[in-house]
Amino acid sequence: MTPRVHDTEIVIIGSGAGGAVTAAALAAAGRDVTILEEGPWVDPDATEPFSLAEMVAKYRHGGSCAALGRPAIAYAEGRCVGGSTEINSGLYHRLPAELAGEWQRTYAIDEFGPSTLDRYAEQIEEQMGVSRLPGAPPTSSAVLERGAAKLGWQAVEFSRVFKYEPNGRAIKQTMLRTMLPRAIDAGARLMPDTRVRRLGRDGDRIACVCCEQTRPDGTIEELNVRADHVFVCAGASQTPPLLQRSGIRRNIGNGLKMHPTVKIAARFPHPIDHGDVPMHRVTEFAPGLTIGGSASRRGHVALALADSGNDYADALADWERVAVYYAAIRSEGHGRVLALPGLHAPLVTYSLTEGDMSRLARALVHLGEVLLAAGATEMYPSITGGVVARGEHDLVQWWDATSRNRANLMTVHLTSTVRIGENRARTGTDSFGRVWGYRNLRVNDASLLPDAPGVNPQGTIMAIAARNADQFLSQG
Amino acid sequence: MLWFERQVVGALMSPSLDDPARAGIEAYVDQTLRSMPEHLRAGVAAESILFGAGPRLAHLLGRGRAAAIERRIERWQTSRIDVLRQYVRLLESLVLFAENELLPDAA
Numbered sequence: 004m005t006p007r008v009h010d011t012e013i014v015i016i017g018s019g020a021g022g023a024v025t026a027a028a029l030a031a032a033g034r035d036v037t038i039l040e041e042g043p044w045v046d047p048d049a050t051e052p053f054s055l056a057e058m059v060a061k062y063r064h065g066g067s068c069a070a071l072g073r074p075a076i077a078y079a080e081g082r083c084v085g086g087s088t089e090i091n092s093g094l095y096h097r098l099p100a101e102l103a104g105e106w107q108r109t110y111a112i113d114e115f116g117p118s119t120l121d122r123y124a125e126q127i128e129e130q131m132g133v134s135r136l137p138g139a140p141p142t143s144s145a146v147l148e149r150g151a152a153k154l155g156w157q158a159v160e161f162s163r164v165f166k167y168e169p170n171g172r173a174i175k176q177t178m179l180r181t182m183l184p185r186a187i188d189a190g191a192r193l194m195p196d197t198r199v200r201r202l203g204r205d206g207d208r209i210a211c212v213c214c215e216q217t218r219p220d221g222t223i224e225e226l227n228v229r230a231d232h233v234f235v236c237a238g239a240s241q242t243p244p245l246l247q248r249s250g251i252r253r254n255i256g257n258g259l260k261m262h263p264t265v266k267i268a269a270r271f272p273h274p275i276d277h278g279d280v281p282m283h284r285v286t287e288f289a290p291g292l293t294i295g296g297s298a299s300r301r302g303h304v305a306l307a308l309a310d311s312g313n314d315y316a317d318a319l320a321d322w323e324r325v326a327v328y329y330a331a332i333r334s335e336g337h338g339r340v341l342a343l344p345g346l347h348a349p350l351v352t353y354s355l356t357e358g359d360m361s362r363l364a365r366a367l368v369h370l371g372e373v374l375l376a377a378g379a380t381e382m383y384p385s386i387t388g389g390v391v392a393r394g395e396h397d398l399v400q401w402w403d404a405t406s407r408n409r410a411n412l413m414t415v416h417l418t419s420t421v422r423i424g425e426n427r428a429r430t431g432t433d434s435f436g437r438v439w440g441y442r443n444l445r446v447n448d449a450s451l452l453p454d455a456p457g458v459n460p461q462g463t464i465m466a467i468a469a470r471n472a473d474q475f476l477s478q479g
Numbered sequence: 480m481l482w483f484e485r486q487v488v489g490a491l492m493s494p495s496l497d498d499p500a501r502a503g504i505e506a507y508v509d510q511t512l513r514s515m516p517e518h519l520r521a522g523v524a525a526e527s528i529l530f531g532a533g534p535r536l537a538h539l540l541g542r543g544r545a546a547a548i549e550r551r552i553e554r555w556q557t558s559r560i561d562v563l564r565q566y567v568r569l570l571e572s573l574v575l576f577a578e579n580e581l582l583p584d585a586a
Contacts, residue, residue, distance in 0.1 A: 055507065055580035065514040067573075075565070302580040306572050312557050319579075348516030387564060388557060408561045411568070 006225035011037040014212050014230035016199050019086020020464040021448030022236030023182035028472035030189035037192045039214060042083035044195040047179050053298035061090050070338055070353040076263055077413040080238060084195050085178035088461060092280035093163040093175040095133045096458035097124045099290055106453040110424025113434035123466040132166045132176045136282055143296050143326045144281035150377030156287035163282055202249035209233045209444045236448040239417040244342035244349035253439060254431040259338035259353060260419040260455040262331040263412050265367045268307035269374045270318050270381040275326040285373055290333055290457025292366050294373060297327040310385040310411045318381060328374060330366035333457045334359045340420050364405035371398045385411040416460050421450035435474040447471050480509045481524060483531025490549045491574040500581060507577040526566050
């Protein structure tokens with residue numbers, strides 16, 4: 004059957020932090036934009052944040068993704084209109100100025116200084132409604148502030164992309180609530196349930212975007228999108244396999260970076276708020292090591308307790324006094340994302356260095372210290388066989404326990420699989436995301452970040468996407 | 480879900496759960512295994528066939544006991560052999576999450 008054909012000036016593949024920002028900017032400039040999204044459109048109020056229902060509806064592979072390696076690292080990402088912004092905690096952070104400078108020098112990135120990025124970050128913050136919590140933080144967050152203060156460590160309340168209604172209800176400003184409506188109001192078309200199989204090349208141009216669109220009745224229709232310009236914004240794990248399947252492989256998919264994370268389920272003598280993710284972070288050791296709080300619904304508490312391999316029945320019965328906290332590191336290691344012939348999902352691998360393992364052990368101990376200082380009475384580490392710590396003397400044992408075959412690690416931040424910069428030996432695109440060797444093909448998502456930033460990357464992804472969209476528009 | 484996966488999932492569920500709750504958890508685990516990346520699912524399926532060969536044979540010979548599978552899983556949960564521990568951990572995490580999320584006071 005002949006595929007249906009859709010013509011547009013600009014096609015954007017992916018509707019997450021990179022794609023939606025790109026779409027909003029280009030549509031607002033009067034350009035003819037079509038957004039293709041593999042996942043479904045899900046009402047942002049349809050499911051409770053971090054619930055099982057949300058995982059089923061919005062997470063890629065139902066949340067069961069892993070980067071293979073020793074140890075394997077579980078990761079989660081969105082697969083719905085709005086991408087991972089629909090499922091994350093909404094924390095917002097600008098790229099630290101020292102990293103912007105370092106990346107600019109290492110990868111020879113034009114117009115990438117801190118002042119340039121800050122200019123775009125300001126725009127994004129205004130459009131998204133970045134704010135701090137009005138009033139006192141929830142107990143789960145105050146715990147981190149209290150523990151850090153007792154140790155004399157630095158802790159800060161991070162901004163979030165949240166708006167607060169007069170009745171106190173907090174509404175996360177996801178792409179589905181901000182940039183995508185802007186793009187659509189400006190004339191952009193959004194096509195959910197549309198998976199791009201490959202890009203059809205014609206010399207140094209992309210002539211066609213070959214898709215399969217799932218109809219409401221579950222049947223699949225072939226769709227070819229013809230566009231003058233193609234922006235691939237499918238995220239650090241999905242952009243490389245799409246390019247590789249299309250025969251574009253130079254420096255694509257081989258520089259994966261992430262923030263490997265260890266966790267502790269901490270029990271306190273008092274109830275802990277479970278309705279929100281803590282907004283405080285202990286930044287004493289940042290950006291190399293950051294300590295924060297995770298979603299702590301009953302299901303998450305159970306998972307974190309079980310990770311230690313100790314008996315946790317008593318703690319789970321008391322789950323309202325238990326919350327989950329994490330320590331994330333900037334890793335020296337790196338990984339790969341590789342399209343596998345005939346399979347939808349790419350192979351994702353990641354190698355931690357010995358230095359990373361040492362940093363993770365240190366991270367776990369520091370996390371234990373701050374939670375103990377905050378009054379935790381029992382701590383279950385995400386290390387199989389790791390002792391349940393009840394005092395500082397127990398933390399020492401975690402150093403040795405944090406080994407490759409005992410550590411249960413996870414991450415939510417994947418980056419750097421198609422780096423930007425003029426250093427062609429190390430990058431997949433030029434300084435503004437144009438793929439080397441192709442006139443009308445750009446990448447504009449987390450893949451472009453030269454390294455994992457040590458903080459939540461969504462602010463950096465959006466600022467870089469806005470910058471690149473602006474540069475594209477300036478070219479006429 | 481393969482035969483051995485179903486046995487492991489059944490053994491990992493809390494004995495106090497009623498039949499509808501058990502069915503709900505089993506359906507969730509089944510759906511998640513189906514949603515996994517193909518290569519990861521293939522690996523888990525291969526492990527299930529390998530690790531489940533003995534229990535399956537015992538079952539076919541009429542010598543299978545649920546208690547034996549439970550004891551086996553208990554040993555694997557803290558095994559020094561990575562692959563055994565990770566196999567149980569995967570299924571246990573799915574069961575635990577569903578079991579606790581499907582309770583009315585999950586948040």
